[in-house]
Amino acid sequence: MSEHAITVVVNGVRHQGRVPSRKLLVHYLRDDLRLTSVHVGCDSTQCGACTVHVDGHAVKSCTVLAVQADGSTLGTVEGVATDGVLHPLQQAFQDCHALQCGFCTPGMIMSSLDLLERYPDPSDAQVRAWLKGNFCRCTGYQHIIEAIRSVGHGSGSVPNEHAGTREGSAQARVCHGC
């Protein structure tokens, strides 16, 4: 089996390592880099608990080889807050009570950041369709959808106390190809 030197930038930090070809990205991030927010749920491309960003887009890291990510820029939820201040989407998850056990949450955040880059003000239907790849076994999704919509600018069915404070938070992000 071949072994490979890989270089990746994860949450802004450059890492060099050696990986056997069959090592999955999720295991590289968890075991080698100790980024344990990246969860293994189904291990079969269904649940999205392992969602991370590869070059800005959300993917299921249980279905990517670490060696495939060589040269890429990666993101996990550990890198989403800035100087201890939660990202508006993380804050919205807390405010809207969008997590219970929290197992799905890192994947939910990474997935919906990609959604908000592509659709800065997603409709209810767009959020629901997007979350097809992320399972939550606790919340029943309703509060997750509210949290995500509350960071879109000027969204509709958002509880009042959440509106305004998060307006525009997703605007600064670049929209790739839409």
Added chain:
Amino acid sequence: MISCEFEYCKPDSLPALMQILTMYPEATLLAGGHALLPAMKSREIRPERLVDLAAIPELRGIRRGSDAIQIGAMVTTAEVEHSSLLKEALPLLPDAAKVISDPLIRNRATIGGSLAQAEPSGDWPAIALAVGAIIHLTGVNGERAVPIDDFFQIETTPAGNGLAVGRRTVVARSEVITHVSIPLVQGEVRRSYLKRMHPASGFALIGVAVALRLDQDRRCDWCRIAITGAASAAFRALKAERCLVGTAISGEIIREASMLAGEENVEFIGDPFGSSAYRRQMLPVYLRRALSTAIESALV
């Protein structure tokens, strides 16, 4: 789950890939990996050598020529979904991409991989049939272009597991799909894709792609209808097509054509998610709806 051990390499050009395939004709090509890696993790397949196509620039990009659109084999389903070029020139493709699996899988799964995989319930095979795509292949012995009508091979024994990896196309060992070209048909062409989605996997229990052209008198003078999820490979509903071509489109003719699709001479597949009888019955229903959606605005 960890796959068996394998060798891995990532050539950075098409000639470099051909060199590798000359040395190792048994090598397995890795595109988005979203069919391959799950099957390797469950040890359903144990390839000895993976050749990653991700760094080959010749396999990338969506381009518009004078009479056709070219889509590189390594273009992802998400790139199709968000392509402004396709939204303008061939909106069926971005629209259909939206109902394929989930957005995270779409960020990895590629057009070339989906066509080479030729999943019996995959979406791209039917869509490629309906738009009359041409599949461009490069092998160690040269290049060839295969019309999509000759690309899939219907197996007599259906592949049970939805993710089983096997050869269901004419792609030979040591051959790579480089790109797909889609001829731009002149005139008022209407298209739609409608699927009954498996609620968990997202695959098509039945999927119907239609493309038809209407002349000034609203007669259909050109039409392609393709079905996925019904047989061991996507196929064209030729009886339904023949029924529509040359006729003025009416509700009655749509119903008649749709019924004919259920009589197509193919072996319908069945699994725990839908029996073969169910799929045979659903086909006319979905075809009727897909045709009505495609021509609705033309009838008013």
